Structures are given as structure tokens and as C-alpha cells.
Amino acid sequence: MNKLSIGPQLRTTSVLVVYLLLLHCSRGQSKLIGPSQPIVATVxxxxxxxxxxxxxxxVAGMTLAWSTSDLEPRLGFVLLSGQDMVNTKHPSYKGRTSLFTNELKHGNISLKLSKVKPADEGTYQCYVPKLNETSLVELVVGASASPVISLTEIDGDKDGVVLQCESKGWYPEPELLWLDAKGKNLSAGPTETVRGPDDLYTxxxxxxxxKKHSNNIxxxxxxxxxxxxxxTQIHISDYFFNLQSGYSTVTVGLTVSFAVCLLLIPLLLVIFCKMQKIIRLKRRQWAENDHAAKKNLCESNTEDQICMEEEREREQLIACESEKVEDFINGNVEKKTKCKQQMRQEAENSESVKNLKEELETKKKEVEMKQAELQQLQEGNQNIEENLQTLRKKLESKNKELERIKATKFSIHDLTDPSVEEHQKKRRVAEREAASLRKQLETKIKEFKEKQVEVQQLEEEIQRMETNITELNMQLQAEINSRS
Incomplete structure (x- = not known):
């Protein structure tokens, strides 16, 4: 009977020993898990x-290490018994790496890398020496910027215009393509690449x-x-293509007209002056002869009244002739003024001036469109910022919920209780939801920063376009003045 009564006790003890061994074995089989895909970060x-x-x-009390094979010393971050070993860090990582110390007790050894640089790209190794476990994480670093197109010159040999496109702040080195409105590649010159001291490419x-190409490039x-x-897209006005063929003809015509007017005006003035002198000389001779004749007549004539009347007629005739000469001279001055007005009108109606006006109107419309686009971007940024606030609140609430779940403690006697498994399940769900919220938050923050960069670039582009409009206005006024 005693032998039979000992059997159940032995079985219970065996089950407990096996359970503890399994628990110990399961702890010893922990694996380091890293991401299956490369991590992409913006500079x-x-x-x-x-x-x-x-x-x-x-792992709060264990030695933990992060390193990369591209650096010497190879250790980028070491945590020894909970203490950050700053002296083992590579100089480029000092002040930029940290672990989530509150998460170490849950086996989270994730590394936070601040202010990412292009040189940070590479493969990183997460290592726990005590467990002899290693995991690899590949980091891809990138940076991008919108290109800017400018018109550099007019190619008279090919009857076309030369455009330049430049984009600063890329990593890795990008590819530059020219396309027409249908998306077909255009034959262009070689791409010039410059790498700056910040490792970013321009x-x-x-x-x-x-002219055979589309106006939209x-x-x-x-x-x-x-x-x-x-x-970035640019619209090429027909003015630039017509400039080569039409400019010379219009210029020659206006130049000839202007030269003829310049030659005629002095010639007419010389003729006017000579005619005026001749008229005055003739008038003086006629007056002297007539006065002498009439004087002799008056001396022989006893009637003084007749002489007085004839003297008045002579004075009226002289005054009339003077008025005619003044009217003649004034008429030529009026012709000179009309000639100048006609030249100015021709200058304003010339083809080049007309094309400058059309280009000016096109630029003004483009500025209005860019300003409307800027307003839409700013409104989009405001919406993203509101979403960020909402996500932060959700993440904060989820973190509190997760802390409450983690704060619940169970004894070894509760391990077989079904509620423990349910509790662990809730914890895993909460952790996944928190991780998802963090990822969404990071994505939104990245999107917000990209939108801010776009807003800044658009504002700079609008400023350049407004400066271009001012220059076109000055060019138009100078063109009119030079032709008049």
C-alpha cells in the first residue's frame, strides 16, 4: 500500500521537474530577430x-553591442551591465545612438540612431554575447530634392533654346533625364555630378x-x-523660336526707318533755315524798293492821306509774310513730332515687343498657378499636422494601456491559469498596435517634413519667377525706348 501511495507523488514531482526543464530550455532558445527588409531613412x-x-x-543586466564592419573601432554602441560604454563608440556615433532602457527587460534591444548621415548607410549587427545571439539590420540612407529648370541661351545655329536643369541634395547619386510632353527621352548633354562635403550629390x-519638339519639357x-x-516641367513660349527668324527683319526695317528720320530731320531744318533767310532777304529788298518808290511818290504827291494808307498796307503785308514764315517753321516742327510718335508706335507694334508682352502674361499666369499650388500644399500640411496630433494621442493612450498590462504580475502557481495566456495575448496585441502606431507616426512625420521642403522650394520658385517678371518688364520698356 505504501508503494502504491508513493506513485502519484512521484508523478506530480516528475511533471513539475519536466515543466521547469522545459521552461529553462525555452529561455535558452531565445533568438534575436531583426527586420526582414532593409530600413530606409532620410538624411x-x-x-x-x-x-x-x-x-x-x-537583458537589462547583460552586455549588449551594436556594430558595423565598415568602421574602426567596429563597436558603435556597447551597454555593459546597464552602463553605456562611451569610450568604445566610434567618433561619428557619439551623441547619436541610444537604446530603449525601459524595454530591455522585455528583450527589446532596438537601436535609435539620430540625425542620419549618408555615411551611416550599411549593415549593422545586433549582438548579445551571453546568449551568443546575433542579428543583422541593413540601413539604406536617402535624400532627394526637386530640380530647377532655367533658360541659359538661345541657339541660333539650331533655331532653338538651351535649358539647364539642376537638383541639389541627393543621396545616393541619382539619374537625370530630359523628357518631352509625351514622356519620350530627349537627347541631352552629359550629366555633371558634384559630391559636396556633406556627401550629398548635385x-x-x-x-x-x-521647334520640332513639344513646348512642354x-x-x-x-x-x-x-x-x-x-x-519639374517648363513651358517654352513660341516667342523664343520666332525670335531668330523675325528679329532680324523687324530690326532692319525699324533701323532703316529710324535712320531715314534722323537724316531727314537735320536736312529739313537746314532747308527751313535757308528758306527763312531767303524770304527775309527778299522781303527786306521788296520793302526797301517799295518804300523808296512810295517815298518819291509821296514827295511829289500833295495828298498826305494816300501816303499814310499805303504805308499801313505795307506794314500789314510784312506782318502777314512773317506769320506765313512762322507757320511754315511750326508746321515742320509738328511733322518732326509726328515722326517720333510714329516711330514709337512702330516700336510698340513690333513682333519682338509683342512676343515679350505675351511671355510676360504667360509668366504672370504661371505665378498665379504656383501660388494656388502653394496654398494647397500649405492646407495639406495643416491636415498632416492635425493627423500627427491625433496619432500622438492614440500612441500615448496605447502606451498607457500597455504599461497597465505589463504591470500585472503572476506567480508560478498561476502559469496554468487560462487567464494568463489571455493576458499575454492582450499584451502582444497591444504591443503590435503600439508598434503600428509608432510606424504610422514616423511615416506622417517624414511626410510632413517632405511637404515642408516642397513648400520652401515652391516659395523660392515663385520668388524667382517674380524676379523674372520684373526683369521682363524692364526688358520690354528698354526695347520700346531703344526703338523710339
Whole structure:
């Protein structure tokens, strides 16, 4: 009977020992888990390199290390018994790396890297020496910027215009393409690439656009590794194509007219002056002869009244002739004024001035469109900012919920209770939801920053266009003045 009564006790003890052994074995089999896809970060942003143990193991008191094979010393971050070993860090990482110390007890060894640089790109290793576990994380760093198109010169040989496209602040090195309105590649010059001291690339290229091409030209800059495409479109006015053929004819015609007027005016003035002298001389001779004759007549004539009347008639005739000479001279001055007015009217109606006015109106309309686009971007940024606030509140609420779940403690006697499994399930769900919210928040923050960059670039582009309008106004006025 005693032997039989000992059997159930042995079985209970065996089950407990097996359970403890399984628990110990399961802890010893924890694996470091990293992301299955490369982590993509934008230059200047903060990024998290994920790494955690499954099943979770408290590593708060263990030695933890993050490193990359591209640097010497190779250790980028070491945590020894909870203490950050600053002296082991590579100089480029000092002040930019940190772990989530509150998450170490849950096996989360993810590394936060602040103010990402192009040189940070590479493969990182997460390492727990005590568990002899390693996980790799690949970091891809990228940066992009919108291109700017400018008109550099007019190519008279090919009857076209030369455009230049430039885009600053790319990483890795991007590709630059010229396209027409249908998306077909245009034959352009070689792409010039310059890498700055901040490791960011500036690319530029030139293309000659002929009249056979579409008036809408696109400059596209793209980088496939970071899945970024930025492009800018410009509309080429027909004025630039007609300038070569029409400018010379109009210029020659106006120049000839202007030269003829310049030659005629002095010639007419000389003729007027000579005629005036001749008329005055003749008038003086006639007056002297007539006065002498009449004087002799009056001396022989006894009637003084007749002489007085004839003297008055002579004075009236002289005054009339003087008025005719003045009217003649004034008439020629009026002709000179009309000639100048006619030349100014021809200058204003010339083809080049007309095209300048059309281009000026086109530029004004483009500025209005850009201003409307800027307003839409600013409204979009406001919506994104509101979404960010909502996501932050949700994440804060979810973190509090997760802390409450984690604060619940269970003893070893509760391990077989079904509620424990339910509790663990809720915890995993809450962690996934919190991670999802954090990812959404990071995406929104990145989108918000990109929109801010677009707003800034659009404002700069509008400013350049307004400056261009001012220059066109000055050019138009100078063109009219030079032709008049």
C-alpha cells in the first residue's frame, strides 16, 4: 500500500521537474530577430534599427553591442551591465545612438540612431554575447530634392533654346533625364555630378530644345534604391523660336526707318533755315524798293492821306509774310513730332515687343498657378499636422494601456491559469498596435517634413519667377525706348 501511495507523488514531482526543464530550455532558445527588409531613412531624420529576442528575455543586466564592419573601432554602441560604454563608440556615433532602457527587460534591444548621415548607410549587427545571439539590420540612407529648370541661351545655329536643369541634395547619386510632353527621352548633354562635403550629390544637365519638339519639357531626377522621383516641367513660349527668324527683319526695317528720320530731320531744318533767310532777304529788298518808290511818290504827291494808307498796307503785308514764315517753321516742327510718335508706335507694334508682352502674361499666369499650388500644399500640411496630433494621442493612450498590462504580475502557481495566456495575448496585441502606431507616426512625420521642403522650394520658385517678371518688364520698356 505504501508503494502504491508513493506513485502519484512521484508523478506530480516528475511533471513539475519536466515543466521547469522545459521552461529553462525555452529561455535558452531565445533568438534575436531583426527586420526582414532593409530600413530606409532620410538624411537628417532619426531612425530605429529593430532588434528583439523571441521569446522575450530580460537583458537589462547583460552586455549588449551594436556594430558595423565598415568602421574602426567596429563597436558603435556597447551597454555593459546597464552602463553605456562611451569610450568604445566610434567618433561619428557619439551623441547619436541610444537604446530603449525601459524595454530591455522585455528583450527589446532596438537601436535609435539620430540625425542620419549618408555615411551611416550599411549593415549593422545586433549582438548579445551571453546568449551568443546575433542579428543583422541593413540601413539604406536617402535624400532627394526637386530640380530647377532655367533658360541659359538661345541657339541660333539650331533655331532653338538651351535649358539647364539642376537638383541639389541627393543621396545616393541619382539619374537625370530630359523628357518631352509625351514622356519620350530627349537627347541631352552629359550629366555633371558634384559630391559636396556633406556627401550629398548635385546633378545638372543641359538640353537644346528645337521647334520640332513639344513646348512642354520635363526634367526628371530619380533614384531607384530609395524609390524617389522628382520632376519639374517648363513651358517654352513660341516667342523664343520666332525670335531668330523675325528679329532680324523687324530690326532692319525699324533701323532703316529710324535712320531715314534722323537724316531727314537735320536736312529739313537746314532747308527751313535757308528758306527763312531767303524770304527775309527778299522781303527786306521788296520793302526797301517799295518804300523808296512810295517815298518819291509821296514827295511829289500833295495828298498826305494816300501816303499814310499805303504805308499801313505795307506794314500789314510784312506782318502777314512773317506769320506765313512762322507757320511754315511750326508746321515742320509738328511733322518732326509726328515722326517720333510714329516711330514709337512702330516700336510698340513690333513682333519682338509683342512676343515679350505675351511671355510676360504667360509668366504672370504661371505665378498665379504656383501660388494656388502653394496654398494647397500649405492646407495639406495643416491636415498632416492635425493627423500627427491625433496619432500622438492614440500612441500615448496605447502606451498607457500597455504599461497597465505589463504591470500585472503572476506567480508560478498561476502559469496554468487560462487567464494568463489571455493576458499575454492582450499584451502582444497591444504591443503590435503600439508598434503600428509608432510606424504610422514616423511615416506622417517624414511626410510632413517632405511637404515642408516642397513648400520652401515652391516659395523660392515663385520668388524667382517674380524676379523674372520684373526683369521682363524692364526688358520690354528698354526695347520700346531703344526703338523710339
Amino acid at each position: 537628417g531624420d532619426d531612425v530605429i534599427l529593430p532588434c528583439h529576442l523571441e521569446p522575450a528575455v530580460d 546633378v545638372s544637365s543641359r538640353v537644346t530644345v528645337e 520635363i526634367c526628371r531626377v530619380q533614384q531607384s534604391n530609395i524609390n524617389q522621383i522628382r520632376e
